[in-house]
Every structure is written in structure tokens, then in C-alpha cells.
């Protein structure tokens with residue numbers, strides 16, 4: 268992936284052969300939170316993208332050092 | 345003609361009454377709350393002879409529509425002192441609706457103090473002695489009753505906690521395989537049933553083809569199919585089927601709002617040991633059921649069964665709320681331990697949320713150490729024996745806090761919060777504070793909204809809409825997890841109601857019914873002495889910051905007070 272912005276990434280859906288993937292990731296400058304799942308090749312619909320512990324609007328630009336988590340949305344009943 | 349079954353425990357009689365016209369388009373929560381408001385003195389003693397247990401089927405129950413057979417239980421709560429509705433899956437509502445019974449009202453108490461069961465079948469309902477079941481856990485009692493009345497009968501029963509009138513006691517319902525694991529858990533309605541002297545309601549299988557009347561069967565068939573298609577295609581529904589509710593844990597943990605160590609932290613790396621994705625893998629590896637229908641005909645199937653390392657079933661079901669309140673909240677990050685706790689809760693017939701919160705407060709008060717699995721199992725044993733310590737836990741989190749001098753007690757109106765710390769998940773904080781049900785996430789759960797949960801702005805409006813939708817689904821008898829398929833299919837649901845009742849119900853009618861239900865409940869609470877001053881989160885949650893965000897609950901009180909005043 269082309270350099271630009273380095274983020275800390277935690278992915279709670281299968282990625283790169285792991286049930287849960289965590290590490291640093293370099294994404295092109297200008298990448299938005301909404302674009303990130305597709306950029307990583309995640310094709311599950313409706314994934315939740317949290318940036319620094321908050322839901323990020325899809326248009327939120329990722330910034331250097333952001334802590335990003337990608338998870339399945341879910342609720343208890 | 346649909347009917348109400350009235351069981352008079354004082355006289356030992358039961359009879360069927362015609363469903364009053366005023367109740368014809370009321371079901372589930374709308375009906376339980378209406379009957380409670382009409383028949384129960386708000387000032388009565390919740391465990392005294394003037395309170396009642398009302399069970400109601402939903403407006404769409406008894407049909408083949410997926411997830412439409414939630415059973416609502418209502419009464420005055422011994423936990424909150426206000427009106428309560430708690431609903432559950434299982435097959436009780438299906439069977440009642442198949443017999444044409446919209447609601448069951450249980451009133452009075454046997455003068456001889458002896459336990460009874462009520463058996464619903466072709467001749468109506470008869471009461472039978474149940475002394476042989478007294479003291480039995482739900483699994484043993486359900487086993488005996490189903491052996492006697494047939495495996496396809498449905499049961500609504502209370503365990504030892506209900507017999508002992510504990511505030512944590514719920515009403516357990518049997519799933520299609522007879523597990524007494526679907527508990528209308530919140531608010532202590534099992535204690536109210538125990539105070540009536542009713543150990544179990546047994547509803548026989550009426551056989552194939554039974555069901556409530558249908559005004560326009562063809563119209564029904566036309567509109568039932570699109571909803572089922574939506575269920576099958578919806579990504580949200582697929583997630584429930586594949587992972588149940590348990591994956592909510594990693595989401596709420598990452599948001600920093602997971603109750604850990606008696607609501608003192610909102611995030612912990614140790615929760616990696618109890619994530620939903622890990623749970624689904626372990627269930628599959630051990631031969632449990634990753635996906636299971638808690639009621640006949642549910643196509644969502646968010647339920648599951650958990651097997652031990654030897655492959656033998658330990659319990660059903662492992663869910664987010666239980667994994668959090670009986671796990672992370674106690675600093676126990678071990679699925680096998682949590683499964684044993686859930687099994688104990690099912691057998692005692694108690695609420696995993698209230699019990700987990702009560703034990704968390706007990707740990708904060710130094711009664712037992714955090715993280716001690718054996719100590720928790722001992723508390724369950726003491727509840728079963730009815731020792732003073734067991735009864736203390738059985739009284740719920742608020743009482744434990746008062747007895748042990750703990751300030752950080754996560755309750756509203758005396759009822760424990762579910763697995764979303766409201767300092768971070770503020771929409772749920774609004775629901776906890778303003779729902780007439782007390783701190784009950786099912787009354788309006790905002791976690792599914794992709795919003796900044798830490799920002800107090802807009803959370804009153806969000807909670808209000810969710811509370812109205814929840815009241816609506818609860819009244820239809822629909823499981824809350826069908827919500828993802830309800831919204832895009834509201835037109836079909838209206839057609840289904842029209843087909844079922846031959847009445848031209850509109851979306852505005854349904855919304856008005858839901859809102860009227862909530863207002864009826866608020867009015868009951870006011871008459872019961874629960875004024876606006878009880879629509880509050882505990883003071884400490886506005887003052888003690890929650891790591892990792894350092895969040896406090898900061899939705900303005902004036903906004904909370906105005907929530908039900910708008911049109």
C-alpha cells in the first residue's frame with residue numbers, strides 16, 4: 268500500500284488469514300474512514316469504523332497516529 | 345374470538361373471558377401495561393395480594409411469521425416499585441395464541457399457601473397441586489412437566505428465586521426443545537408470580553393448524569413473504585445468525601463503554617478472551633449450536649448452545665449482556681465460567697443482568713473478590729439455599745449497595761443497568777433514565793446508531809424514537825432483532841395487521857399506540873410515587889469519570905425531563 272499516513276489498526280473480522288488482525292498500517296494521504304474497509308479488501312457490508320474510540324463519519328480523513336478499529340455492528344437484547 | 349384467561353389463585357378457579365373491544369388492537373407490552381394500569385392499584389404492595397401478573401401475546405403472535413412470538417409479562421415491579429414489562433422468547437406465546445388466548449391475568453393467592461400449576465388445554469384451564477415441584481430448579485421442574493404433558497407443551501415457570509420472592513427473579517419460558525432458558529427476566533416479575541403461588545403455566549400443544557383467526561388469509565400470505573425475504577437478505581440478520589449478540593462486546597469495549605469491574609472502566613484488553621468472534625469459534629469447535637431458534641419459526645436464530653470442553657451442553661444461550669455483566673463486570677474473562685453462571689441463572693430463574701450487577705456491587709463492597717469464579721458459584725449456591733447472603737444478592741444491586749455502603753451502584757429506579765455504561769453510550773443513558781421500565785436497554789437501545797456516542801447532543805431525540813419503536817415491536821410480539829427488517833417493511837407489517845384483524849391500521853395508529861403505552865406507564869409510575877426526580881441516572885455517573893475517555897453523563901436534566909412532553 269502506498270505510503271502517506273500511518274494508523275494503528277485493529278480489525279475484528281478475518282483479515283490476512285487472522286481472526287483478529289492488529290498492527291500499524293500505512294494508507295494513502297486523503298483516505299477516509301469510509302474507504303478504509305474497501306482498501307483493506309473487506310467486503311462485509313455495514314462494518315463499523317471507529318476512530319480513536321468514536322464512530323467516524325464516512326468522510327472523516329484519516330490522520331497520522333489515528334487508532335482505528337473495524338468491527339461488526341451488533342447489539343444485545 | 346380471542347379471549348383473556350383469568351386465573352384466580354384465591355378461589356383456585358380459572359375462566360376465559362371475551363377480549364374486551366378496547367383491547368382488540370392491543371398486544372404484548374401495550375396490553376400488559378394497559379391491563380396493569382386498569383386493574384392494579386399503583387400504590388399496592390408488589391408482593392401483596394392486590395398485584396397481578398399479566399402475560400400477553402403480541403398482535404402478530406400465533407402465526408407463522410418469523411420472530412413474532414415474544415411473550416410479554418407485566419405487573420407492578422418489586423424492584424422498581426413501578427410498572428414493569430419484560431418479554432422473552434420461547435414457545436409460550438405461540439401456544440397461548442394458538443388457543444386463542446391474547447392474555448393471561450393471574451390474581452390473588454392461595455389461602456393454603458400451597459403451590460399450583462395452571463394447565464391450558466382444550467377444556468380451558470385447570471389448576472392442579474404442584475407441591476412436588478416446590479424448590480426444584482427450572483431444569484428439573486421443566487423436565488417433569490414436559491414428561492407429563494408432552495414435549496410440545498410450552499411452559500412459563502418460576503425457579504427457586506421466584507418461590508423465595510427475590511427481586512432478581514424472572515419468568516422462564518421453554519424453548520422448542522424444552523430448555524427453560526428464555527426468561528422474562530427484568531424487574532422481579534418471577535417474584536410476583538411466586539407471590540401468587542403459581543409455579544408454572546403449562547400450555548398444551550393444540551396440534552397442527554391451530555392459530556388465531558385471520559380476517560384475510562390471502563392478504564396475509566401476500567405480505568408475509570417479503571418480510572421473510574428481507575430477513576434472509578439483511579446483513580444485520582446474517583450477523584445475528586452467525587455470531588448471536590456476543591460480538592457486541594468488542595464494539596462496546598472499543599467504544600470505551602463496556603462495564604468492567606463494577607462499571608469502573610469502559611475498556612480492557614482482557615476482554616479479548618470473551619469476544620463474540622472467539623465465542624462462535626469455540627462453540628463450533630466443541631459441537632455446540634452457533635445458531636439456534638429460541639422459538640419455533642424464528643429465521644433469525646440469534647440464540648446458541650454452549651458446550652463444555654467435553655462437548656456436553658452446559659447452557660443456552662451465551663449472550664452479550666450475560667457475558668458482560670457476569671463476566672467483564674466481575675473481572676472474569678472465561679467463557680466456561682460464564683456459561684456455568686448462565687446455567688445457574690436459568691435454573692434459579694433469575695435475571696443475568698441484575699444478578700451480575702448485584703455481584704459486581706458486592707465485589708466492590710468487599711463481600712467477595714473480583715475475578716473469583718468459585719466465590720461467584722458459592723453466591724449462586726447461597727441464593728439456592730436462601731441464606732441471608734444469597735437473599736441479599738437476590739434483592740438486586742441497589743439493595744446490595746445500600747447494605748454494603750457502596751456509592752457506585754449502577755441502577756435507575758432500583759434496577760440495574762445493562763451492558764452499556766451510560767457515561768459513554770449516552771443514548772442508552774437517556775433510555776435508562778427516562779424509560780418507565782427503569783434502567784432497561786431493551787426499552788430503547790442506541791448502540792446500533794452510528795453516531796458519536798460520547799456527544800450528549802441529540803441523544804434525547806434518538807432515545808425517544810428508539811423507545812417508541814421498541815414499545816411498538818414489543819406490542820406486536822416481534823423480537824427486537826427483527827427491527828432491521830421491520831423498518832424497510834413497515835408497509836407489509838401494516839398489511840399483515842389488516843389481514844389479521846380486518847382493521848385498516850395505519851402507521852400513525854401504531855405510533856400512537858406505542859406512545860400511549862409509554863405515557864400510560866409513566867402515569868402509573870407517577871401514581872405509584874415515582875416522580876420525575878426518579879428519572880435520573882445516579883449522581884456518581886455525572887461526577888466520576890469513566891476511563892478511557894474520562895467521560896461523565898452530561899445530557900442536561902431539563903432535556904430528560906421533557907422527553908415525553910412533546911407530541
Ligand code: SF4
Nearest residue numbers: 433638642644646823
Ligand atoms: S432473533 Fe434470537 S431472541 Fe429473537 S426470536 Fe429469534 S432466536 Fe429468539
